[in-house]
Amino acid sequence: MSQPRTGSLHWLLILPLLAVLAVLFIAPLYFVIERGFTDPPGAGWDNYQRALEDPAARRYAWNTIRTAFTVTLCASVLGYTYAYATFRASRRMRVFLLYCVLVPFWTSLLVRTYAWAIMLRDEGVINKTLGSIGLIDAPLPLLRNSFAVTLGMTQILLPFVILPCYSAMTRVDVSLVQAARSLGATPTSAFFRVFLPLTRPGLAAGAFLTFILATGYYITPVLLGGPGDQPVAVLIENAVQQQGDWGLAGALAALVTVLVLVALMAGWRSLTRSVLESGRRS
Amino acid sequence: MAPVAAVRRTVRALPVALVVMLLVLPSLVVVPMSFSSGQILEFPPQGFSLRWYQAIASNEVWIEAARNSLAVALAVVVLSTLIGGPAGIALGLWRWRGRSLFLGFALVPAVMPPMVLALGMYITYARFDLIGYWGLVAAHTVMALPFVVLTVMSSAQLVDPTLLTAAQSLGAPRWRVLVEIVLPLVKGGLAAGAIFAFITSWDEVVVAIYLTDPTFKTLPVVMWNQLRERVDPNVAVVATLLFAVTSLVMAYVVLKGERKQRVQ
Amino acid sequence: MxxxxxxxxxxxxxxxxxxxxxxxxxxxxxxxxxxxxxxxxxxxxxxxxxxxxxxxxxxxxxxxxxxxxxxxxxxxxxxxxxxxxxxxxxxxxxxxxxxxxxxxxxxxxxxxxxxxxxxxxxxxxxxxxxxxxxxxxxxxxxxxxxxxxxxxxxxxxxxxxxxxxxxxxxxxxxxxxxxxxxxxxxxxxxxxxxxxxxxxxxxxxxxxxxxxxxxxxxxxxxxxxxxxxYGRPRTLFVADFLGESFSVSGQVADGVFAADAPVALRLDVDAGVGNGPARAIWRSGSVTASPPAGDGSWAPMPTTVVASAFAGDRLKLKLRVGSGTEGIVSMGADWPAPPPGDALDVYVDRKRAVVVGAGEGAEA
CATH class of the missing domain: 3.40.50.300 (P-loop containing nucleotide triphosphate hydrolases)
Structure with a gap:
């Protein structure tokens, strides 16, 4: 059966969303970017020049991108492994593992992040335990560094990798893997040559999503990171709160937006494919 | 043989167990901390008491903030399902020109850095005097819409298109097909979207910091302020209460989803 | 209702x-x-x-x-x-x-x-x-x-x-x-x-x-x-699509169908079929290996067996006429199936033959 004709009904259904996003989302985005060109009056590209030449800004940018990459890598490896284990698990185990993925969603992000801070600090449970069994003499520096930031952000972003990977796995025709085995592939090569390529769109979608979201993170680096881990979001905040420099903030916001959009377009195919197919029955 | 197999299984299960720990640990350590009898937030907690629960129950700031958060989140749920639901249906049900472009546009607010959104909304909404309750509702609706669109779209994609053809052949005009056939069939997606929308608003900090003022604060804003100033187990109590409620809801949803899958 | x-x-x-x-x-x-x-x-x-x-x-x-x-x-x-x-x-x-x-x-x-x-x-x-x-x-x-x-x-x-x-x-x-x-x-x-x-x-x-x-x-x-x-298909496609049939190719000239050599068969045709290449078609019931005695309408047809299959109450045979057309017919199953490659003389009922044009555009 071909798709039913829609006439123009779909326009009627998407119109409210278009209107709302135009007024409440595009307009704010426009106005903040506009500030980058008009504050101070006649600024033009000056703010951008400042943003790009300022060594501090470069450091913040490097922090943002480095953290996003590290977190994407960790979340992808752990997330895919976890999704695969879930896919292969028995029914009861699968329910349990899927439930665990959802648990973080239901605890305040703030509280989860702060819980790490409490566990990781010098007198926290981890250092105390290690010290009391004599493994370490002095507390390990676990907090206020990239390790803590990576841990906290990976924890938060893992579900965004696990869910699309798992969804892609459930759509794989298992007989293809069996066919590979019957044609002489070892379990390992069947996995790497058949299963992994078939589920790659899900992994790619999850990885892109993680990267994009990670570039915008603010809370986690502030609570867990040291001075060397602060992202552009913090620089923007400082520009506004401490210097009232809306022009610089606007230019930085525009640059971050461009980064997000570029990443979004790079991952566009796998993201839309994953999203548009996730609902389709195999 | 048996011990070797057991060792191999354990080795294989290790990474999964680690990820499970990673996922649930932060949520779990909060619970015992909330029952602490000490002055500050720490783990393991000092002693056991309900003093911080009593403190919360009689603290106007927390109660007021919870009330504000709830009021914002409920309005966000209503608005985002009313606006995002139809769009999700249009995306999932039919193929039309510009569909994937529109989908991308509808999803962008979810991936925008919150700080950029916060500043933009702050300067824009201030022009229309939209700071406080309605401003936050507007901002959170924008941020929640992608989730509603996505979940409704996924369930609309599962609707067999011949059902629509059948309904039309039986005398139903287009709008009635949507109301009588499509709407009941995407109910699950709408409900999931509503839950996501609620959580999005309920848990949002960055934008809320900018769009609230001292007379109108939401729960995350109060928590944020607390965490940066004096850290007592109040925060843990609030988090535990929220965790308990949402865990129960989630357990219900997951179990129900499993049962549904088994029926099909 | x-x-x-x-x-x-x-x-x-x-x-x-x-x-x-x-x-x-x-x-x-x-x-x-x-x-x-x-x-x-x-x-x-x-x-x-x-x-x-x-x-x-x-x-x-x-x-x-x-x-x-x-x-x-x-x-x-x-x-x-x-x-x-x-x-x-x-x-x-x-x-x-x-x-x-x-x-x-x-x-x-x-x-x-x-x-x-x-x-x-x-x-x-x-x-x-x-x-x-x-x-x-x-x-x-x-x-x-x-x-x-x-x-x-x-x-x-x-x-x-x-x-x-x-x-x-x-x-x-x-x-x-x-x-x-x-x-x-x-x-x-x-x-x-x-x-x-x-x-x-x-x-x-x-x-x-x-x-x-x-x-x-x-x-x-x-x-x-x-x-x-079924019985009077007007085109080759209809004849093929509606069931088993057996056909021989030939030419129609002035209302008479003449089968291609080596088959010696001439049939009168309806006015509807124009001159040119044509096919004569028979359904299973009008093809047999043993015609009723004393019925002058049955004409012999030398064929080669291509394949045969037992189908319960009947035998299904795939037959080739000369070097040309192949067709499938069912016959009573009260005799042993001939092996592929055997020559088999069958008889077709002249009265129940259907002649259709086989020129351009007539092929399915």
Whole structure:
């Protein structure tokens, strides 16, 4: 059966969303970017020049991108492994593992992040335990560094990798893997040559999503990171709160937006494919 | 043989167990901390008491903030399902020109850095005097819409298109097909979207910091302020209460989803 | 619902109806009249235009040219929900979120029928399809055959003048399909309704229809009773599509068909067949290995056995005539099957030979 004709009904259904996003989302985005060109009056590209030449800004940018990459890598490896284990698990185990993925969603992000801070600090449970069994003499520096930031952000972003990977796995025709085995592939090569390529769109979608979201993170680096881990979001905040420099903030916001959009377009195919197919029955 | 197999299984299960720990640990350590009898937030907690629960129950700031958060989140749920639901249906049900472009546009607010959104909304909404309750509702609706669109779209994609053809052949005009056939069939997606929308608003900090003022604060804003100033187990109590409620809801949803899958 | 329905069955007329998808012509200009109250099958392979034609009648496709008429009324631009046509789909298309009764009630609700009348009509419809006890079940609790009966009840409950069935039995297994064929036929005889039935199964079409319309590549090849399209195919395609046949190639000149060498056979042909290459075709019943004695109409035909298969009550043989055409015939199974490669003399009935043109465009 071909798709039913829609006439123009779909326009009627998407119109409210278009209107709302135009007024409440595009307009704010426009106005903040506009500030980058008009504050101070006649600024033009000056703010951008400042943003790009300022060594501090470069450091913040490097922090943002480095953290996003590290977190994407960790979340992808752990997330895919976890999704695969879930896919292969028995029914009861699968329910349990899927439930665990959802648990973080239901605890305040703030509280989860702060819980790490409490566990990781010098007198926290981890250092105390290690010290009391004599493994370490002095507390390990676990907090206020990239390790803590990576841990906290990976924890938060893992579900965004696990869910699309798992969804892609459930759509794989298992007989293809069996066919590979019957044609002489070892379990390992069947996995790497058949299963992994078939589920790659899900992994790619999850990885892109993680990267994009990670570039915008603010809370986690502030609570867990040291001075060397602060992202552009913090620089923007400082520009506004401490210097009232809306022009610089606007230019930085525009640059971050461009980064997000570029990443979004790079991952566009796998993201839309994953999203548009996730609902389709195999 | 048996011990070797057991060792191999354990080795294989290790990474999964680690990820499970990673996922649930932060949520779990909060619970015992909330029952602490000490002055500050720490783990393991000092002693056991309900003093911080009593403190919360009689603290106007927390109660007021919870009330504000709830009021914002409920309005966000209503608005985002009313606006995002139809769009999700249009995306999932039919193929039309510009569909994937529109989908991308509808999803962008979810991936925008919150700080950029916060500043933009702050300067824009201030022009229309939209700071406080309605401003936050507007901002959170924008941020929640992608989730509603996505979940409704996924369930609309599962609707067999011949059902629509059948309904039309039986005398139903287009709008009635949507109301009588499509709407009941995407109910699950709408409900999931509503839950996501609620959580999005309920848990949002960055934008809320900018769009609230001292007379109108939401729960995350109060928590944020607390965490940066004096850290007592109040925060843990609030988090535990929220965790308990949402865990129960989630357990219900997951179990129900499993049962549904088994029926099909 | 009763055998005296308020809406009288109407004739359906297609006038020069054409449908193109891009440069592809799905339905070439088509003229067709379906008599009121008749059971007409649209028969053809997939992509032959039969379903597209059905959709133009139900209103889900709009013809690029031409008109669709119900009785004297031109309904070409009427949307499907206003045509009052019952449609039964291959996958049943029952609404999963409604009980069986709610499903059947649906078209009545859409028409604003009064609640008490609705209840009575639903009950009658369920009795009509002999499932009065399933009213409160959900569709997924029923078997495939039951679901299709409910779909039929739902399509009939609002007394449509026309019922369209699009491969309604395609998803059922063979045995169930055969018993449902008889049921649908019985329903048609009890109700005053025109039925158009789309199928690619020639046995189904032969068993059920008053008239068969054979589609091929967007055109109608032949319209006629089952006996006519089976026994007197007008084209090679119809002959092939409607069942086993056996043919020899030859030439028609001035009303006489002469088989190609080495077969020595001459037949008188109808005026309809022009001069040029042609085929003489026989159905299984008119080909035999042992003709009745003393019947002068049987002519011998030397063939080679290509393959043979035992099919219970008969033998299926694939035969080649000379170096040319191959055909499949069934014969009585009371003799041992000849091995492939053997020469076999068969006899064909001159009186029941059908000669069709085999020139350009006649090939399927």
């Amino acid at each position: 009763s055998s005296k329905s308020p809406t009288e069955a109407v004739p359906v007329q297609l006038r020069g109806v054409t449908k193109r998808y891009g440069s592809e012509t799905a339905v070439a200009p088509l003229d067709l009249t379906v008599e009121a109250g008749s059971f007409v099958s649209f028969l053809g392979p997939s992509g032959s235009g039969k379903t597209t034609t059905l959709k133009m009648i139900s209103g889900f496709e709009r013809p690029d040219e031409g008109a669709v008429l119900f009785g004297a009324r031109d309904i070409t631009s009427l949307p499907p929900e206003q045509r009052g046509v019952g449609v039964v789909f291959q996958n049943y298309s029952l609404f999963p979120h409604m009980s069986v009764a709610r499903n059947i009630e649906f078209p009545l609700r859409m028409r604003g029928v009064d609640r008490s009348i609705r209840a009575r009509k639903v009950r009658e419809a369920l009795e009509l399809v002999e499932l009065p006890h399933v009213a409160h079940r959900r569709p997924h609790e029923l078997s495939g055959g039951q679901q299709q009966r409910i779909a039929i009840a739902r399509a009939l409950v609002f007394d449509p003048a026309l019922l369209l069935m699009d491969e309604p039995l395609g998803a059922l297994d063979r045995r169930l399909r055969e018993s449902m064929q008889l049921e649908i036929k019985a329903l048609h005889e009890r109700l005053d309704v025109t039925i158009i039935y789309v199928t690619h199964d020639q046995e189904e079409a032969l068993a059920m229809s008053d008239q068969i319309v054979v589609f091929n590549q967007g055109r109608v090849e032949q319209v006629g009773t089952p006996q006519a399209v």
